[in-house]
Every structure is written in structure tokens, then in C-alpha cells.
Amino acid sequence: MELDLDTEMNLDDMDDDLLVIGDSQQYLFFILAGDIYAIDVNNISEMIEYQAITKVPLMLPYIKGVTNVRGKIITVLDLRERFGLGETKLNYKTSLVITNNIALIIDEVHEVTSVEESNLKESINFGVKIERRFVKNMASYNNTHIVILDCDEVLNIKEISQKRASK
Amino acid sequence: MTEELEIFLEDCDDQLQMMEDALVDMQSNGASESTIGTIFRAVHTIKGSAGMFGFDDIVTFAHTGENLFDSIRQGDVGVCEEMISLFLLCKDHMEVLINLLTEDKELSAAQKEVGHNLIQRLEGYLPRAQIKEENIEDIPSTIVIEAAKWHISIRFHKDFFTTGMSINSVFKFFNKVGKVLKIQPIIYNIPSIEDINPLHPYIGFEVCLLADLSKSEVEDIFEFIQEDVDLYIFLCDDSDEYNTLVSIRKEPELKNELINAKFIDEDTLIEPELIIPTVEEKEEIVLNQKEEEIVLNQKEEEIVLNQKEEEEEEIVLNQKEEEEEIVLNQKEEEEEIVLNQKEEEEIVLNKKEESSEPKKKAVSSLRVDSSKIDILINYMSEISITNSRILTLIDDEGSEIGETVIHMKQLLEFVSDGIMDMRMVKVGDSFNKFRRIVSDTAKKIGKDVDFVISGEDTELDKTVVERISDPLLHMLRNSIDHGVELPEDRVACGKPAQGRVDLRAYQDSGTIVIEIEDNGKGLDRDRILAKAIENGSVKKNNNLSDSEIYKLIFSAGLSTAETVSAISGRGVGMDVVKRNIEDLRGSVEIESTIGQGSKITIRLPLTLAVIDGFLLQVGDTKYIIPLENIKECIELTTIEQESLNGNEFINVRGEVLPLLDIRLLLGENKSITERQNIVIVYFGKKIVGLLVDELLGEHQTVIKSLGIVFDQLSGISGASVLGSGEIALIFDVARLIELRNEG
Amino acid sequence: MILDNLTALTIYEVETLQDIFILALKEQENILLDMAKIDKIDIVGIQLLLSMVSTVKASQKTIKLINVKDTVLQQIKISNTQIALGLDV
Missing domain, CATH: 3.30.565.10 (Histidine kinase-like ATPase, C-terminal domain)
Structure with a gap:
């Protein structure tokens, strides 16, 4: 399924297009630093285009600031930087995935699709570029293995709310 | 109400006030002849005029008080501290009696009991000989018409324990007016011993009371604590009410609790999930149904208002691209809206006047959940933001549309001040x-x-x-x-x-x-x-x-x-x-x-929700300083700037102030801006100059939380959405000053 | 555990008692609460006891209130909390 990024998109709208079969769960597949990662859609409240961000000083480098989503103030986190994969380079495909009042900057939305439970596995493949603690499990997807992110760990409040070490 | 009665009530008010003032004075300065005299006269006057109107309850009560004060005046009885507190209670009770007259209501059993008690305590101070056989009214043995089974659901407000009121005495009183069939403590809301704030009430009660009382009489039992409890009272026979109760309380465990305690059969209760509203906030239960209706109506009005605003926004936005004649039509429409708004405004104002009229005892005040006001405040800010955006889209403030929008802005300020005022309490x-x-x-x-x-x-x-x-x-x-x-x-x-x-x-x-x-x-x-x-x-x-x-x-x-x-x-x-x-x-x-x-x-x-602020820029980010903290703004010339270089203090007309370079503090890049400014801020007695980049002007703003990620960030207390949709951060001046002084 | 220094269990004591309870919860498996010296209780105290009893039960330990004076028991009975407090009546 192709996602049209020109319009704001609610996950509710998409549900109609997707068939839920047996023990399967829907995931958002997205591109980050050239690799595909996935997040359980239950964690996501909304996806929007990248938009202007107000910088908040003194925070960790990957906390980019806040942005206004229909009058609500949402924290913005650069997922690439969080994983130590360098700062996101903005382009027209850059998107924000909002989960738990925090918007994650990702390079590109790939697709939303369901994965059957039999295609999930706990063991973590060699060659995963991010820290193991961020990995919830792996999913077989188009003959490759994709990391499903552990949102609780990625958004660990204790960790991400720390202040930048003073110079 | 007749004119004479009105005069009587006003007079009573004055007398009671005098009495209270004298008692309070007595508490701190001891009893003096003049204070005793004042109180005696007040009681006597009330008794006298109440007799004229045939208000026997007041007469009997005042009579005992008068007797005691007479003895005090004669020097037969000394004044002690307990006596003064007792008299204060008596004064309160008299007020209750008089208020009942205003409302044309009968004395409830509970109130009679209170009065009876007070009289007994007063008599306790009287010299023996003084107590005559005038046995003042028995405890009401009101004739049983039909005993009703009442269900009383009780939850407590946060302050209940600290008010010193006792719920046990209410329960004891239940047994006096009727028979308690069941008391079920509701304990599932009590946190664990580690998490509990022992001074906050978490416990609740579901009570079944058999008594020949009307609903309002049952409510009256709670009169002295009604401010601090959350009651839901209904007849036990009404199974629908149990469903309502379960949905109101929003306690998932309540249903089973009611079944287990055999208040009701399982079948009678429908699944609570079906009826629990999705709103999470705890809604205040408005006891009086009428009030509830009013609240609902008001809400509707607000919604209509919002819709109007939205419509209007659309209209104005469309206008740009549309033909002139349509613009004219719409202008008319718009004006109508403004007119309506004005009316609305007037209603608000009228209401205000009504409620502020001092002499009326029966002020009809509304109890509205404060979260509802918060919602209004939020909408108000959105409306204001939208309105200012319209203004920027129009470009030409001098045009008729421009003027209308500016007028609208003023009206909106009235409304938002009015809403803010609702949040203020003494x-x-x-x-x-x-x-x-x-x-x-x-x-x-x-x-x-x-x-x-x-x-x-x-x-x-x-x-x-x-x-x-x-x-x-x-x-x-x-x-x-x-x-x-x-x-x-x-x-x-x-x-x-x-x-x-x-x-x-x-x-x-x-x-x-x-x-x-x-x-x-x-x-x-x-x-x-x-x-x-x-x-x-x-x-x-x-x-x-x-x-x-x-x-x-x-x-x-x-x-x-x-x-x-x-x-x-x-x-x-x-x-x-x-x-x-x-x-x-x-x-x-x-x-x-x-x-x-x-x-x-x-x-x-003064308030948490809205501040008048001053917008300014430091580095890439816009900030707001609450206007209440700003003393003055000074523009720095290049020369001053050089002399300032590296200095941590600044000399303002001979006064040396500590200086805080905001860019440095916030780790902003040391970009060289043309102009730099100093905003002199104060909090309490402390004054600091803040070195900032650009000053952008005043800005009224609704404070929003930045989110938990920024909880540890000090010096910034929140954020605000500007008319452009941009976010500005709000400085916490008290913290900034502390940060400066800590170096 | 004997509530030594206290003779009442009311709004004035609950904060102190909370500390004592938390400590007891850490150190003891089976808690016996000797109420022999307590001769006054109010709803605030009862609520704290209820919290303690349910916390103890949740952590698979046991708690028992013993030597409860009649005056105290009466107050407890007014609010019908004796069963929740595990008192045999």
C-alpha cells in the first residue's frame, strides 16, 4: 500500500483498507538511515509530515524541541540520533510519527501492514545496527528480517528527560 | 416577600454580624462590658423582632442565649473560651434559622437536633435557678407517614479530613432519624501504605437508610459537611438509579461491591462499561437537577458560540478570493454575529451583576467543575489565536473588516476575562x-x-x-x-x-x-x-x-x-x-x-492558566516573560554593549544590577545580532537584568505544559502557541533569578 | 508490634504511623498489631489501617489486629469496617 504523505493521515482511516487475519498485528514499516524498522500501530496515534519545530534548550541532542499539532504541544525526538545513527537530514519525505505525545522523526514511511504472529521471533539477528535494548522482536517481511522497536525503551522517560551535560 | 420581612432579615444580618465581630474580639481580647453588651443587645433585638413575626424557632433559641448573656452581664456567670466558641456556633445556627425563612423552608430534623444540642449546652452554663421548666421543644417525633429506604452514596473531597468534621457522627445521627440497614465501606480506592497520603480521604461509603425523611431532609443531614462531600442520594427501590450511580462514580469495582453487599441483584445492573462515559475527568455531581440543566444549557451556548467563530473564520478566509459583492453580503452576516456576541456579552455581564448583589441571601450560584472552565479557557485561546490570524490575513487594519475583527478582539478579551474571573476564589x-x-x-x-x-x-x-x-x-x-x-x-x-x-x-x-x-x-x-x-x-x-x-x-x-x-x-x-x-x-x-x-x-x-506576557527572541527560539515580572526594557547601543562585554553586572541609572545572559545560559549560539536588549525582571525583592536579542511586544497567552520530557528543565515553566502556530517558551522568572544567583 | 508511644490513632498520628507501618512492612513477615494502648480512633486512622491491611495482604504476608479496645471497636463498627480489618466480631 502506498501512503500519500501530502495529506495528514489518521490510522483510523486506514483500518478500512486493511484486512486483519487470524493472529496478526498491524505494524508501521518505515525507513531510518537506509534500513527498515517497524512499530506496532497500537503505539501510534498519528503520522504527519515533518513541520517546523521550536527548539527547547539544554536538552539531550536528540530531543529536538516541540511542535504544535492542532494546538497541542508535542515533544519531537530524532530517532536516528537516539539510535546513534547521526542526525536526520530533512527532505520532503521526512515524517513525524506520534506516539505517546512524542513525535519521532523518521526518514520515510514505508507501509502499514499486518504481520502474522508466526512470522515474529524473539532472537535478534546479527547485523542489527541499533542497541539490543531498543529491539522488541524481529519480523519476517518480504524475505528479510526487520526490527520491531520497543517503544517503551525508545521513549524511556527517565533517560530522554535528562538535561544536556553542561559544557 | 413583604417589605417588613425584608427589613427584618436585613436587620438580622446586621445584628448577627455585630455579634460575630464582638465574639471574635472577645476571643482575642477577652470579654469586656461593651462586647458583652453588644452581644446581649443583638440577641435581644433578634428575639424581639422574630417574636413580632411569629418565628417561634428563632424566639426559643434566642431566648436561651439571651438568658445566658443576661447572667453574664449580671456577673453571675464568667465567660470562658469554650463558651465563646459555643456562642459562635449559636450565631451560625441562628443564621441557618434565618436563612430558612428567606427560602421559606421548614426546619429539618438535623437542624432541630443541632438547635436542641446547642440549647442544652447553653443551659449547662446557666445557674441552676435560671433554668425554668420551659422545656424547649422535644426532638422531633415527626409522625411517620411512610418510611422510605434511601440509598446514600458518599465520597469525600480532598480536604474533608482536615476540616475536622466527623463522618461517624453523621452515621450515628442516621440511627437517630431512622434505621441504618447497611453501611458498606468502599475501600478499593485506598492506596497502599507506601503511596497513601494519610490526610486525604480515599474511603467512601454506600449506605442504606430507612427513615421517614424526604430527599432534601436526608441531604440536610449533611448540611455541615456538604461542601466537602460528594453525595448521591436516591430511593433504594429505583434500580435505574443504581446504574446511574455506577456510571457516575466511574469506579469499575463498584458494581461488584454493590452486588456483594446485596444492595442489589446482579441482573438489575447493566454492564458498567456500557454506560461509563469516556470522559476521564472526575465530574462534580450537581445535586440540584435544575442546576445541572443550567450548566448544560450554558455548555450548549458555548458550543454554539464556538461554531459561530469557526464559521466566521471560514468566511473570512474565503473572502480573499471571492468577489466583492459576496464580500459585502458576508460582511453583513459577520456584523450580525458580532451583534449576537454582544448580546451574549450582555448576558454574561447581567449575570455578573445579579450574582454580585450583596443583600440577597439566596444567591443562585452555580457549581461548575473547574475542568469545564479549563476547557473554555482553552477554546478561548484558540479563538483569540484564530482571530489574530484573520487580522494578519486581512492586511489592511483600516478596512471595515479589519475594524470589525479588531472589535471582535476586544470582545473576546472581555469574554476571556470573564471566564478567568470564574476561576478566582477568595x-x-x-x-x-x-x-x-x-x-x-x-x-x-x-x-x-x-x-x-x-x-x-x-x-x-x-x-x-x-x-x-x-x-x-x-x-x-x-x-x-x-x-x-x-x-x-x-x-x-x-x-x-x-x-x-x-x-x-x-x-x-x-x-x-x-x-x-x-x-x-x-x-x-x-x-x-x-x-x-x-x-x-x-x-x-x-x-x-x-x-x-x-x-x-x-x-x-x-x-x-x-x-x-x-x-x-x-x-x-x-x-x-x-x-x-x-x-x-x-x-x-x-x-x-x-x-x-x-x-x-x-x-x-495570580492565575495559572493565562498570563500577559512579553514576547522576545533569543537565538532561534521565541520566549515569553510574564508581564507581571517585568520592570522595564532597555535597548543596548553598540557602545554600551562593548562596555558590557563579559561583565556580569549592569549599571542602570546608577543602580547596579546582576546580569544574566540568556543566550549563554541556554547554550544558544553566540550569533551577533544587530541589537541586543536588556529586560529587567523582578520577583519579590530580587531584580535581575536579562540579556536577550529582540523584543517582539506584548502577548496574552495561555500556558500549556511542555510535556513530561521537559520536567527537569528549570527556568522554563511552559509553552504557548502563538497566532502564527509557532510555539514560544515561557520563562520562569523566579527560577531564572535563582539560576543567576547560583552562578 | 506494639504501638508503644501512641494512645490514639487519629488524624494527628497517621503521618507518624505511616512511617512505622512502612518500616514494619519491610522488616516483618507476619505482623501482629497490638492495639492494647490505643483508646481512640477516627476515620482517618481507620483508613490508614485499611490501607495497611490491604498492602500486607497484597504482599502475601499476614497482619492481625489484637487487643482492640471496646471503645475503638465501636468506632470501627460504626463505619462497618471491622470485616475489612479482619476483626472477629
Whole structure:
């Protein structure tokens, strides 16, 4: 399924297009630093285009600031930087995935699709570029293995709310 | 109501007020001939005129009071403190009796009981001979018409315990007016021992009472505590009501609890999931159905208003691209909207006038959940933002549309001021609740304390009042426990045996100041220091100033009380107090003189929700400073800037002020802007100059939380969405000043 | 555990008692709460006891209130909390 990024998109709208079969769960597949990662859609409240961000000083480098989503103030986190994969380079495909009042900057939305439970596995493949603690499990997807992110760990409040070490 | 009756009621009001003033005076200055005289005359006057109207309840009651005061006047009976408190209660009861007349209501059983009790206590003071056989009315043995089974669901408001009211006495009273068939304590809301705040009520009760009372009579039983309880009363036969109860309480466990306690069969209750509204906020139950309707209507009105706004926005946005004649049509439409708005405005104003009319006792006040007001405030800000966006789209402020939009802006300001005003409450009610616990506390530890409240009329945001209540109580207890000495110790130091604790509130340049002052022994500088060194929060060789040392009592784990008493001294209090106050964007300071007492000064913002701010830019980010904290803005010329270079102080017309470079503090890039400015800000007595880039002008703004990720960020208290949709960060001036002074 | 220094269990004591309870919960498996010296209780105290009892039960330990005076028991009965407090009546 192709996602049209020109319009704001609610996950509710998409549900109609997707068939839920047996023990399967829907995931958002997205591109980050050239690799595909996935997040359980239950964690996501909304996806929007990248938009202007107000910088908040003194925070960790990957906390980019806040942005206004229909009058609500949402924290913005650069997922690439969080994983130590360098700062996101903005382009027209850059998107924000909002989960738990925090918007994650990702390079590109790939697709939303369901994965059957039999295609999930706990063991973590060699060659995963991010820290193991961020990995919830792996999913077989188009003959490759994709990391499903552990949102609780990625958004660990204790960790991400720390202040930048003073110079 | 006849004119005579009105005059009578007004007169009673005056007399009662005089009586109260005299009693309070008596409490602090002792009884004097003139105060006793005043009270006697007041009681006598009320009795006399009540007799004229045939208000027997008032006459009988006043009569006993008059007798006692007569004996006091004759010198047969001495005045003691308990007697004064008793008289205050009597005064309250008389007020109740008189209010009932205004409302044309009958005395409830509970009220009769109260009156009866008071009379008995009054008689207890009378010399034997004085008690005549006039056996004043028996406890109502009202003829049973039909005994009803009432279900009474009780939950308590946060302050219930600290008001000193007792629920057990209510339960006991149930058994007097009827028969309690069931009392089921609701305990599933009680947190674990680690998490519980033992002073907050979590417990609730479901009661089944068999009594020949009407619903309002049952409600009257709770009269003295009705402010602090959340009741739902209905007839047990009505199974629909049980469903309503379950949905109102929003307690998933309640259904099973009701079934287990056999209030009702399983079948009668439908699945609570089906009826629990999705709204999470705890909604206040409005007892009076009429009131509820009014609230609903109001809400609808608001919604209509919002819709209108939205429509209008659309219209104006479309206008740009459309033909002129359509524009004209729409203009008319728009004007109509404005007119409607005006009407609405008037209604609001009228309502205000109505409610502020002083002499009417039966002021119809609405109890509205404060979260509803918050929602309105939020919408108001969105509307204002939208309106200013329209203005920027129009470009030409001089055009008719421009003027209309500007007019709209003014109207919106009226409305939002009106809404804000709804959030403001007088601190008096909350302060007076402390009286009892203060006197109880003092009594319990053998101290004699005169508790003086002033500035009761000071208004403060309701949320602030609610959240400041616990910290204040804690500090008051501290003052009594640690501050005021025992009477004998006081006398030994040459002080009067009775200590004094003052609780004051007043407004001072855009902030509310609350002071707690005692004339006790003051803080022991050396002991605080020793303790702080002992627990490692301070190094051994320090040269801390006195005020810095006093500040230490607000750090965690520092209690200097040698024995942990039941009242205070657990050392967890004051740091929590400080944090609570800081959460409200306030500050707390302490002054103390050994042997003479201590004074705690709390400064709080007037309101939490909206601030008038000054918008400015530092680096890439826009910031807002609350206007109430700004003294002046100074533009820096290049020359001044050079002389400033690297300096941490600035000389403003001979006054040397500490300077805080915001860019440096916030780690912003040292970009070279053309102009730099200094904003001189103050909080309390402290003044600091802030070095910023560009000044962008005044801005009224709704404060929004930045989110938990930024909880630890100090110096920034929130954020605000600007008309352009951009976000500006709001400076917390109190913290900035602290940061500057800490270096 | 004997509540030594206290003779009442009311709004004035609950904060101190909370600390004592938390400590007891850490140190003891089976808690016996000797109420012999307590002769006054109010709803605030009862609520704290209820909290303690349910916390103890949740952590698979046991708690028992013993030597409860009649005056105290009467107050407890008014609010019908004796069963929740595990008192045999």
C-alpha cells in the first residue's frame, strides 16, 4: 500500500483498507538511515509530515524541541540520533510519527501492514545496527528480517528527560 | 416577600454580624462590658423582632442565649473560651434559622437536633435557678407517614479530613432519624501504605437508610459537611438509579461491591462499561437537577458560540478570493454575529451583576467543575489565536473588516476575562478551614496560640488555592510545633504566655503573597547547619549567610526537631512544600530572628492558566516573560554593549544590577545580532537584568505544559502557541533569578 | 508490634504511623498489631489501617489486629469496617 504523505493521515482511516487475519498485528514499516524498522500501530496515534519545530534548550541532542499539532504541544525526538545513527537530514519525505505525545522523526514511511504472529521471533539477528535494548522482536517481511522497536525503551522517560551535560 | 420581612432579615444580618465581630474580639481580647453588651443587645433585638413575626424557632433559641448573656452581664456567670466558641456556633445556627425563612423552608430534623444540642449546652452554663421548666421543644417525633429506604452514596473531597468534621457522627445521627440497614465501606480506592497520603480521604461509603425523611431532609443531614462531600442520594427501590450511580462514580469495582453487599441483584445492573462515559475527568455531581440543566444549557451556548467563530473564520478566509459583492453580503452576516456576541456579552455581564448583589441571601450560584472552565479557557485561546490570524490575513487594519475583527478582539478579551474571573476564589474559605486544625493542634501539644487570619478577601486561582492548602497546613503545624514555645517557656523569656501565628494574604505587584508568621523562638541557625553538615548536604567549612542557612530547611531530609512528634518533624515536609509551591510557579522564602519568631513568605502567580506576557527572541527560539515580572526594557547601543562585554553586572541609572545572559545560559549560539536588549525582571525583592536579542511586544497567552520530557528543565515553566502556530517558551522568572544567583 | 508511644490513632498520628507501618512492612513477615494502648480512633486512622491491611495482604504476608479496645471497636463498627480489618466480631 502506498501512503500519500501530502495529506495528514489518521490510522483510523486506514483500518478500512486493511484486512486483519487470524493472529496478526498491524505494524508501521518505515525507513531510518537506509534500513527498515517497524512499530506496532497500537503505539501510534498519528503520522504527519515533518513541520517546523521550536527548539527547547539544554536538552539531550536528540530531543529536538516541540511542535504544535492542532494546538497541542508535542515533544519531537530524532530517532536516528537516539539510535546513534547521526542526525536526520530533512527532505520532503521526512515524517513525524506520534506516539505517546512524542513525535519521532523518521526518514520515510514505508507501509502499514499486518504481520502474522508466526512470522515474529524473539532472537535478534546479527547485523542489527541499533542497541539490543531498543529491539522488541524481529519480523519476517518480504524475505528479510526487520526490527520491531520497543517503544517503551525508545521513549524511556527517565533517560530522554535528562538535561544536556553542561559544557 | 413583604417589605417588613425584608427589613427584618436585613436587620438580622446586621445584628448577627455585630455579634460575630464582638465574639471574635472577645476571643482575642477577652470579654469586656461593651462586647458583652453588644452581644446581649443583638440577641435581644433578634428575639424581639422574630417574636413580632411569629418565628417561634428563632424566639426559643434566642431566648436561651439571651438568658445566658443576661447572667453574664449580671456577673453571675464568667465567660470562658469554650463558651465563646459555643456562642459562635449559636450565631451560625441562628443564621441557618434565618436563612430558612428567606427560602421559606421548614426546619429539618438535623437542624432541630443541632438547635436542641446547642440549647442544652447553653443551659449547662446557666445557674441552676435560671433554668425554668420551659422545656424547649422535644426532638422531633415527626409522625411517620411512610418510611422510605434511601440509598446514600458518599465520597469525600480532598480536604474533608482536615476540616475536622466527623463522618461517624453523621452515621450515628442516621440511627437517630431512622434505621441504618447497611453501611458498606468502599475501600478499593485506598492506596497502599507506601503511596497513601494519610490526610486525604480515599474511603467512601454506600449506605442504606430507612427513615421517614424526604430527599432534601436526608441531604440536610449533611448540611455541615456538604461542601466537602460528594453525595448521591436516591430511593433504594429505583434500580435505574443504581446504574446511574455506577456510571457516575466511574469506579469499575463498584458494581461488584454493590452486588456483594446485596444492595442489589446482579441482573438489575447493566454492564458498567456500557454506560461509563469516556470522559476521564472526575465530574462534580450537581445535586440540584435544575442546576445541572443550567450548566448544560450554558455548555450548549458555548458550543454554539464556538461554531459561530469557526464559521466566521471560514468566511473570512474565503473572502480573499471571492468577489466583492459576496464580500459585502458576508460582511453583513459577520456584523450580525458580532451583534449576537454582544448580546451574549450582555448576558454574561447581567449575570455578573445579579450574582454580585450583596443583600440577597439566596444567591443562585452555580457549581461548575473547574475542568469545564479549563476547557473554555482553552477554546478561548484558540479563538483569540484564530482571530489574530484573520487580522494578519486581512492586511489592511483600516478596512471595515479589519475594524470589525479588531472589535471582535476586544470582545473576546472581555469574554476571556470573564471566564478567568470564574476561576478566582477568595482565600478566606480555605483559610478558615485551618482554624480548627490549628487550635486542635495547639491544644494537643499544650500550646496557647492566637491564630490570626487577614486578607481573606484576596482572590486566587481555584487550582492554586486547592494545591496550596496542604503545604500551608504543613507550615502552620510547623510554626505551632517548632516555632511557638510552651506557655511556661514563653513566660520565662519574658514573652506573653500566648503565642501568635499570623496567616496573611495580599496582592503585591501581580503576585499573591501569603505569609505565615509566628512570634516563637525562631530558627536555630546553628542546629540547622549542624544537621545539614551531618547529612552531607553542606560542607564543613562554608560561609553561608543566615538566609542561605534558613533556606536549608527546604531541602530533603532535614528536620531539626529532636523528637519526631505526631504533628510534624518527619523531615519530609518542607522540601515537598517547596516543590509544590514551585510547581505553581511560585517561590517561598523564610526570615527568622532568634527569640523573636519566623516568617515564611510565599509568592504565587495570580492565575495559572493565562498570563500577559512579553514576547522576545533569543537565538532561534521565541520566549515569553510574564508581564507581571517585568520592570522595564532597555535597548543596548553598540557602545554600551562593548562596555558590557563579559561583565556580569549592569549599571542602570546608577543602580547596579546582576546580569544574566540568556543566550549563554541556554547554550544558544553566540550569533551577533544587530541589537541586543536588556529586560529587567523582578520577583519579590530580587531584580535581575536579562540579556536577550529582540523584543517582539506584548502577548496574552495561555500556558500549556511542555510535556513530561521537559520536567527537569528549570527556568522554563511552559509553552504557548502563538497566532502564527509557532510555539514560544515561557520563562520562569523566579527560577531564572535563582539560576543567576547560583552562578 | 506494639504501638508503644501512641494512645490514639487519629488524624494527628497517621503521618507518624505511616512511617512505622512502612518500616514494619519491610522488616516483618507476619505482623501482629497490638492495639492494647490505643483508646481512640477516627476515620482517618481507620483508613490508614485499611490501607495497611490491604498492602500486607497484597504482599502475601499476614497482619492481625489484637487487643482492640471496646471503645475503638465501636468506632470501627460504626463505619462497618471491622470485616475489612479482619476483626472477629
